[in-house]
Every structure is written in structure tokens, then in C-alpha cells.
Amino acid sequence: MTTHLMQLAGVDKSFGSTRALKNISMLVEPGKILCLLGDNGAGKSTLIKILSGYHQPTSGKVYFENEEVRFASPREARQRGIATVHQDVGSIPLMSVGRNFFLGAEPKTGVWPFQRIDTNFANREAVRQMQKFGLTRVTNGEQLVGTMSGGERQVLAIGRAMYFGAKLLILDEPTSALGVKEAAMVLKMMRIARKNGAGIVFITHNARHAMSVGDDFCVLIQGEVAASFSRGEKSREDVLNLMAGGELLSELEEEIEQID
Template sequence: MPLHAQAPAPIPDKTHVIDRSGEPVFELRSVSHSYGRNKVIFDVSLAVWPGEVVGLVGDNGAGKSTLLKIFAGYQHPTSGTLRFMGKDVRFATPADARAMGIEAVYQDLAIVDQLSLWRNFFLGKEIVRTIGPLHVLERQRMRREAQQAISELGLTRVRSVEEPVWTLSGGERQSVAITRAMHFGAKLLMLDEPTAALSVRETRNVLASIGRARDHGLGVLYIDHNMNHVLPVADRIVLLELGRVVRVMDRGEVSLEELQDLIARRP
């Protein structure tokens, strides 16, 4: 177990109340999924509301990443329905999901090491001015906007948007990706083990960024093996076991020890 596994948790925001009277940001209804003949997801229903962090937990192979890939348009469910902002949707590609405002942040981020932070921030969303036949990158504007977003959204440790991304730590990169999702108006943010291999301090920064995304009104689907990380930020915790949802727990309903026992238990 890494040293930081028992890191003290940040203090939960107890005043945070989620309004579940409207439509969820995103919803899976009775979704099943097979890889070839191997059925790995069984009749899963799951919803994330605006301003809600849903912690998706379960043992290795439970199907957490597969559910995230279905949300992100990388996998098409074998059966069941996907709904986004109250409407049925079907994503032909991950780009379809992103265009709607669904952002996924993985451990190995789609970030280009050699490029500066601001170039990464605008990667695929560059601001371009057309002058006659020419398309010119609006560099100054992108630098300014990236710098502003990063300081407004609380990433104060980032020194300059000119820095190449390889000079950032793993945690800073995760935080930049979360900030980027907020800046471009994502509605749903999904994170697959963003704190794996991060130090205690970096983990705290990433958890704080998740809190800011939630306060910004995004729905967040958060996968992590470390319950010390999940428990303080998750408003609800969904436990998957061999592709099935076996428990849905509200914040405060379950202790750290109970949660760890539930996950370790073999069905």
C-alpha cells in the first residue's frame, strides 16, 4: 500500500446540498455491456446530478472503467439507454460526447509534454482568426484566457502558462485538465483514478479541484481505489460488484472501515 493511502482526508463541505428535483446531467438506464461474449455490465442504472460528485467504487474488474467509457462514448452499451440533460443520446464517437460537454480525465492524460501549458489548455479548441486565406492563431488571447482561467479557478501554484507541460507535476496536470473542462463549459466531468501515484499534497490539490468543479455546477463521476480520497468528496457512493450495482450510499451513511470491508468482500 502506498504511503499516502492513509492520508488524512480534507474536511468535507457539510453545507453542500444537491438539488435532485430536476433532470440529472447524465443517466444510464438498465445498461448492460459485453466485450465479445464476455458480459461485464449487468443492468446498471446510474445518474449524476448537477453539482454532485458520485464516487464509483468496487474491486478490480468490477466494471468501473467500462461504465466511464460508456459515458464517454468509447464503448457502446449492448443494451440500455443513455440520457444527457433529459434526452436520450447515442454517441457515435468520443468526440460526440465531448461536443456535448462530457469530459474525461485519465491517469495518462491527453496532454502534449513539449507544448506550453496554454497550448495544451486550448488543444483542439484553438482560437483562430481568419485574415483572407490565412488562419492565424490568436496566441496572445489564448495566453491571457488560459492564465485568467487558471488563476480564477484556483490553480495558484502554476507559475506561468508559458511553461512546457513536462515541468508540471502529475497533480498539477490533473488540475489543469479539470480547470480546462470547467473553462470550456463541460457539464459532466469523469475521472478514472486521478490520484493514483500522486503525493499527499498533490492528491489534496486534485480533490480540491474536484470540489471546485462541483461548486461550479458540474456533475462529477469519480473512480478511485482509495476510500480515503473518495469518502470526503463523494456526495453519493455507488458500489459495483462484478458488473452490478450492489449498494448506493449517501454521504455520511457509511464509514471508511465499512466501505473498505464492502469492497474487499468477495461475492
């Protein structure tokens, strides 16, 4: 039997009278990147909160590694190997690369009750991992995370999740605040994670970024799956039009010109 990493079947989520998600079915496979596209308010945040155990669906089923799950908390989801990296990545700017990398799972040295954090190991190992992921600029684990660029911080956060055994990576707009080179670095990191067998849900507004790495695509419009397709099945123009809610971009451009 094929093991699917994560599957949603007919998932609904309502907040009072607002139906944020309507009958969502989707599949995340190991070693594949699923791009979740959609405009503001389409329901992307609600969907990732369900995947990461922050929300429970109002109805419908969630499966992880073919087993039906109902995560009571993000901690439970994390324990199963689901890691969420948000745009602000949650790193602490005034802490070193080594400390940030091992935050909450600090390596210890010495014998109890005289144990302390093994800073040398943490720094060395964090740099080694970062280098492995292509961050050759980071050579000193004592470097403060606040001095790293946005892209480097994303790579650090994704690398950390991989190191601690994440099977599913949920990346919430990892490239949206970045310049071209920085975004390319993060997209490359995603490819490395995919090669290592992780399944990735890549949330983005940027169709170009999505199409450069995506294997599968899911477009959300007003809480519904408006389209789902695999690489090569649609052109970038088609995807952009879908994301604009079906309104042809050329029509939109004409309207803008008329306003001028």
C-alpha cells in the same frame, strides 16, 4: 420536472461471452460528485466508456439531461458536454501550458488568409484560468507542461474541460498516482467544478479520497452495483469492506499475518 444530468437504466455490456456490466442503474446529478468505486476488473473502465460514448450498451438505456441518448462516438458525447479526463490526462509535455489549454480550439488572430494562433491570448487566458483554480505556481503560459507536477496537470485538464463548457466530468483515477498534497489539490479542484454546477463521476480505488469529496457512491463488484448510497450513510470501514468484495478486511489482515 427535475433535470438529471446522466442516468443509466438497466445497462448491460457484454464482450462475447464476458458480461462486463450487469443491469447497471445509476444517476449523476448536476453539482454533485458520484464516486465510482471498485476493484480491478469490476467494470469501471467499461462503465466510463459507455458514459463517454466509446462503447454502446448491449442493452439498457442511457439518458442525458432526461433525453434518451445513444452516442455513436466519444466526439458526439463531447459535443453534448461530457468530458473525460484520464489518469495520463492526454496533455503534451513538450507543449506550453497555453497551447495545451487551447489544444484543438486555438484562438486566432489576424485576418484570413493571414490568421495565426493568438499565443499571447492563449498564454494569458490559460494562466488566468489556472490561477482561478488555485494553481498560483503557474504564472507563465509559456511554461512547458512537462515541467508541471502530476496534480497540476490534472488541474489543467479539469480546468480546460470546465472552460470549454463541460457539464459532466468523468475523472478516471485522477488522484491515484499522486502524493497527499497533490491529491488534495485535485480534490479541491473537483469541489470547485462541483460548485460551478458540473456533475462529476469520480473513479477511484481510494475510499478516503472518495469520502472526502463524494456526495453519492456506487460500488461495483464483478460488473454489478453491489451498493449505492449517499454521503453519511456508511462508514469508511464499511466502504473498504464493500470494495474488498465483502471480505472483511480484518479477516484478510489475519490471513496475511499467518503467511508471515
